[in-house]
Amino acid sequence: METRSQLSGTQDGRHLAWRAAALIVLALGSACGGGADTDAADTAQAAADRALREQISAVMTAAMADHHLRALIVRVTVDGRDIATSALGESMAGVPATTEMHFRNGAVSFTYMGTLLAILAGRGSLDLDAPISTWLPELPHASEITVRMLANMTSGYADYVYEPQVLVGTDADPFRQWRNEELLSIGVSRPLMFTPGTNWGYSHTNYLILGQVVEHLTRRPLAMVMDDEVLRPMGLRNTASSTTAAIPPPVLHSYSSERRTFLQIPAGEPFVEDSTFWNPSWTTVSGAVQTTDITDLATTAEKVGSGALVTPALYAQQVGNRLVGLGERTAACPVCSPITADRGYGLGVLLLGKWIAQTKDFAGEGGAMAYLPERKVAIAVVTTLRPEAYDKGGAASNPSMPVMRRLGALLAPDQPMGPR
Template identity: 45%
Template sequence: MSRIRTALLCTAALIAATLQAAGTSTAAVREPPLTPCVSSPGPARGEARQILDIARQAQKDLGLQAVVLRVTRDGKEVVTGALGESMTGVPATADMHLRSGSVAIAYMGDVLLQLVDEHKAGLDDPVSRWLPDLPHGDEITLRMLAASTSGLHDYVTDPKFVAALEAAPFRQWTPEELVAYSLGHPLRYKPGTNWSYSHANFVLLGAALEKITGTRLDRLLQQRIMGPLGLRDTRNFFTPEITPPVLHAFTSERAPYEESTFWNPSWTTAPGAVQITHICDMARSAVAIGSGELLSPGSYRLSLDPGTVGLGKPTAQCPATVCLTMTPAHHFGIGLIVQNGWILQNPSFSGYAAIMAYLPSERLAIAVSTTLGPDAAEGNTAQTTAYRIADALSPGHPLEK
């Protein structure tokens, strides 16, 4: 099995394996507009020093090229910092842009719930209403796409897709090409009866949101998410471009350790939601998504408990590594993960790894991004680093499973 296939499988499994449920909700935390994203002035003291010490140890233990982080409590900065190098001789800085992957999936979930509140769509509307040519579109609903209960196969587990991606990492993928890999397999189960993560769900959700609103997805997310939240450094690109300054990425997915910064991310989610950001915007997003800032109280509650609890039972078509059982302490929400009281997203692909996590009961937000050194193991090392930070700041609420 190729390293890139292993990495993709691990990423899909990681999304499942890190799910845990939140048992509390609080009023939204509204933050003032962001100041420029810079490291906290030193020397660090108290919690700030503790967090940076944890990050330095994680960098050493995990063989990381760079660690960039921001922690806030009650909407106020605890610490912002950057360790290591972006590339040889270039120090990592807090304002460097990185690929944010599945963070945009949480944005799409919020937009869907906003549209439901506005009576422009219903969660249980069949997808065929907007995507009439989709096989099984009469059976699959918007809720099933957003909560990943559609039964669609995940194309990143298809060996033919992985081989094509490995052979041409700069290739521009279309939504039709990606979904075709998923549709080349039978459904894993009858839609709505089980849970399994599939990237295809969110490619299709993005297309459906465009049809519902008549607005291109990148503009829709800007109007409804990034604009209202003041995320000035979060934006979509339809090419592999990243706005300078850039946090460079490296990976051993294809066996040699190589730079992967500008590998084409068009396969990762819906076009219009293939975004870059920096660590301050990511921490801001953790607070906004985790507190339901852009949602009605009812939609916020629904975002955390869309009915996936009890699903995920392994079957012949859906093994335990794919259909991980959802529990009250471990489940998937509407475009987000709910884990031990934390609300999060944890992207990891092509040498980039990150996590944004929010603990409503303590109004605590943790955002971490990491890049890999030549001896680092593939996987979400940002999540591992955040686990250690959460253990120190909130020992009664571990972030890890």
């Protein structure tokens, strides 16, 4: 449960949320004025935006202390209008974090992939319910598993990320360049976690295969297809795929203690290492390993959440919570979980109540984005951690989601962002 001090620092959380909601209504409603009322409407909107920025700043300041953050970057827009774009903390010692800094976007590339699939399906170039044996007949269970099952995480393929080869391999050499073929081999060589279509289990193996399906279908490299069909049409200027661990400058640096146990660092001994350029090639298919900035992250939330690039029918399929009631944790699938009305999964997107979202967590750097269609509110958050954020074993949670939830409660107090 969030306390008053966690939400606002000094003000009553319920009063703050009510006041913020009123300010958003004023900000949106004032844009509808005209004629002699234009100047007054503009003045009212500016005042509402300014008050909302102050409250967002208060949430950010509280979050820095609550979550032991080294850096926090946030962007909030309403109907495409920049309400707040701000950075707190440091990238490196003595180097302030800025809103221009680049960082990895992790699973946001899954969201782009889901959008790409919806675009291709809307054109008639792809049948979401076609078996993947159409393109990859050599894969185990390829005739039983469809494109849609891969995209909505109901295929049953095991997640290679949790296999010893990857767990130990990434700890032993975080700079290693992994190949699609070796990751795919690890994922599909394991028994299915469940019969395809009968459960829900998050698996990176799914999107590794989807990337290869797209390349077979289009006969073009995935990065080029993503750029032409998704990134450029969204107007993203600072999002790009890379085949290396490079990040364009200026760079938001991250620090991690997650290798403490592997390296046998005693629990009481201070330990953190610069993880900025650890290689993310194991996280997804080549061509979908990407970097971005906070502006592009918020724009992505808005474009995906509003269905800007896809047909209405495919938008409904991409962001519709069609799996409610499916999913349960079993002995064969400890990573499986139930899909509910307030926590679901579409085609590459998290569905948190009425918010359309995505998160990422890699090497001490967290991120999250969300969009509320009925209010046209977009939120983007990225975080890095101080050493105090890690426990004695070197583990830490991703604070970007709770920070985003606080902002969501501020902007739309009557629309909770998923389960509490």
